[in-house]
Amino acid sequence: MQGKLMTLLLLILLFSIVEARQHVEEMQHRHNSDSFSLELIHRHAPQFTNNGFKARHERLKDLLRHDTIRHRLQTRRRAEEAASASIEMPLASARDYGEGQYITTLRVGTPSQKFRMIVDTGSDLTWVRCRYGCSRSRAGDCGRKGRINGKRVFHAALSSSFSPIPCASEMCGVVSIFSLTTCPTPLTPCAYAYSYVSGSEATGVFANETITVGLTNGRKTRLRNVVIGCTNSTQGSIFENVDGVLGLSNTKYSFTTYAAKKFGAKFSYCLVDHLSHLHAINYIIFGTSRSRVEVSGNTRYTSLELDAIPSFYAVNVMGISIGGEMLQIPMKVWDATQGGGTILDSGTSLTFLADPAYQAVMEVLSKSVSKYQRVKLDGVPIDYCFNSTTGFDETLVPKLIIHFADGAKFEPHWNSYVIAAADGVRCLGFSSAGFPSVSTIGNIMQQNYLWEFDLEGKKLGFAPSPCNNS
Structure with a gap:
C-alpha cells in the first residue's frame, strides 16, 4: 500500500514538473520573442x-x-x-x-x-x-x-x-x-x-x-x-x-x-x-521585431488610411512628379470620398492608376524612351513596350516620385516602372484603372523596399533595401 502511495506521489510530482516546464516555455515564448x-x-x-x-x-x-x-x-x-x-x-x-x-x-x-x-x-x-x-x-x-x-x-x-x-x-x-x-x-x-x-x-x-x-x-x-x-x-x-x-x-x-x-x-x-x-x-x-534586412536610406513614414477604403491598406497620395515636375492630375483622382484613392496590394503585379493619372504619367515616360523602337508583345496588355537590345540607357528615364499628403515621398527604383518584360524588351509598367477608380501600387513597384505596416499607430514606413538578410 505504501509502495502504491509513493508511486502515485511520484506520478503527481512528475506531472507537476511537466506542467511547470510547459508553462515556463510558454512564458519564454512570450517574453523572448514578440x-x-x-x-x-x-x-x-x-x-x-x-x-x-x-x-x-x-x-x-x-x-x-x-x-x-x-x-x-x-x-x-x-x-x-x-x-x-x-x-x-x-x-x-x-x-x-x-x-x-x-x-x-x-x-x-x-x-x-x-x-x-x-x-x-x-x-x-x-x-x-x-x-x-x-x-x-x-x-x-x-x-x-x-x-x-x-x-x-x-x-x-x-x-x-x-x-x-x-x-x-x-x-x-x-x-x-x-x-x-x-x-x-x-x-x-x-x-x-x-x-x-x-x-x-x-x-x-x-x-x-x-x-x-x-x-x-x-x-x-x-x-x-x-x-x-x-x-x-x-x-x-x-x-x-x-x-x-x-x-x-x-x-x-x-x-x-x-x-x-x-x-x-x-x-x-x-x-x-x-x-x-x-x-x-x-x-x-508579424510583430514588433524589425526585419533583419539592411536599408540603403532613411525610413520614411506616411499615414495608413485604414478606414478610407475598407479592408485595404490605403495611403493618402496627393500627386506624382517625374523629373522634378509635378504632373497635372486632378485631386479627385486621389480622393477616396469621390471614388478615387490609392492602396498598396501585394497581390497585384503592375501599378494601376486612375486614368487621368495614367495618361499624365505615360505621356512623360513614353517621351523619355521614344528613341527606342516601339514593339508589341503578344498577349501582354501593356500599352508601351520598346526594344532595349541596342544599349538601353537607364539614365534617360526621369525619376518618378509618389508624393503623400503629409510630405513623405516614395521614390521607386527605375526598373520598378520600366520593367524587363522579355529578352530585349522593356515596358512601362503601368495600366489604366479607368475612372473613377482606386489606384493600386503593385508589388513590382514595391520591390526592393522594406515596408512596415503599423495598424495601431496607423502609419506606413518604407525604406529602400536590397532585401538581403543580414
Whole structure:
C-alpha cells in the first residue's frame, strides 16, 4: 500500500514538473520573442512551375491577365459596398482569387500539414485546398497520402483541431460576405463559393483551425481558432501551383488580425526583385521585431488610411512628379470620398492608376524612351513596350516620385516602372484603372523596399533595401 502511495506521489510530482516546464516555455515564448516570420518566395520560382521555367514575357502575360481581373473586381466590390446601406445580398467576389505574386509556407492543423500559400494583402480569408466530410465510400479521398490528383491537400480528418463553423451560428453570418445562404441543418458547415471572371472558382466550408508558425528566435508557436477556408473544389488555372491563400487584409477574420492579437498590430515585408531566382529569399514578419534586412536610406513614414477604403491598406497620395515636375492630375483622382484613392496590394503585379493619372504619367515616360523602337508583345496588355537590345540607357528615364499628403515621398527604383518584360524588351509598367477608380501600387513597384505596416499607430514606413538578410 505504501509502495502504491509513493508511486502515485511520484506520478503527481512528475506531472507537476511537466506542467511547470510547459508553462515556463510558454512564458519564454512570450517574453523572448514578440514576433514571427514567414519565408517569401516569388510564385514564378522554378519549383512552383509544373512545365519548367517560363519565358519572361510568358510570365508577364500570366501576371497581367490576373492583375486585370483582380483590379476589375476590386473596383466592382467597392461600388457594391457603397450601396450596402440600403441593399443586403450575398456577393461572390474575386478579391480572394489568390493570384498574388509572392508565396510563403504555412503549417495548418494538429499535427501540422505544410502548404504553399500566396501572400495577399488584398484578401481577408486564409484558405487551403482541403478534403473534409469523407465517408467510407469515398475512402480514396481520405487517405493519408499528401496529394490528390497531383495536388497537395489538407486532410481535415487527420487534424484534431479542425472544427467546422456551423451554418446556423452567428459567426457564419459575419465571417465573410461570401458565405452561402443555404443551411440544411443547424450543424451543417458554413459554406462559401468564390466565382471569378476568368472562369475560376473555389468552394468549401469555413472552420476554426490551429496554425503553427516559426518565431524569430528559432522557436515555434501556435495560433489557435483561426478562421480558415477548407476549399474542396477549385476550377481554372489560377491556383495551379499553390495550395491556398494567406489573407492579410485589414479585416476582422484575416490572418493579420489573429497575428496582431498575440504579437502586436504590426507586420513588415521586403519583396525581392520579381525576376529573382530561388535563392533570393526574404521574410514577412508579424510583430514588433524589425526585419533583419539592411536599408540603403532613411525610413520614411506616411499615414495608413485604414478606414478610407475598407479592408485595404490605403495611403493618402496627393500627386506624382517625374523629373522634378509635378504632373497635372486632378485631386479627385486621389480622393477616396469621390471614388478615387490609392492602396498598396501585394497581390497585384503592375501599378494601376486612375486614368487621368495614367495618361499624365505615360505621356512623360513614353517621351523619355521614344528613341527606342516601339514593339508589341503578344498577349501582354501593356500599352508601351520598346526594344532595349541596342544599349538601353537607364539614365534617360526621369525619376518618378509618389508624393503623400503629409510630405513623405516614395521614390521607386527605375526598373520598378520600366520593367524587363522579355529578352530585349522593356515596358512601362503601368495600366489604366479607368475612372473613377482606386489606384493600386503593385508589388513590382514595391520591390526592393522594406515596408512596415503599423495598424495601431496607423502609419506606413518604407525604406529602400536590397532585401538581403543580414
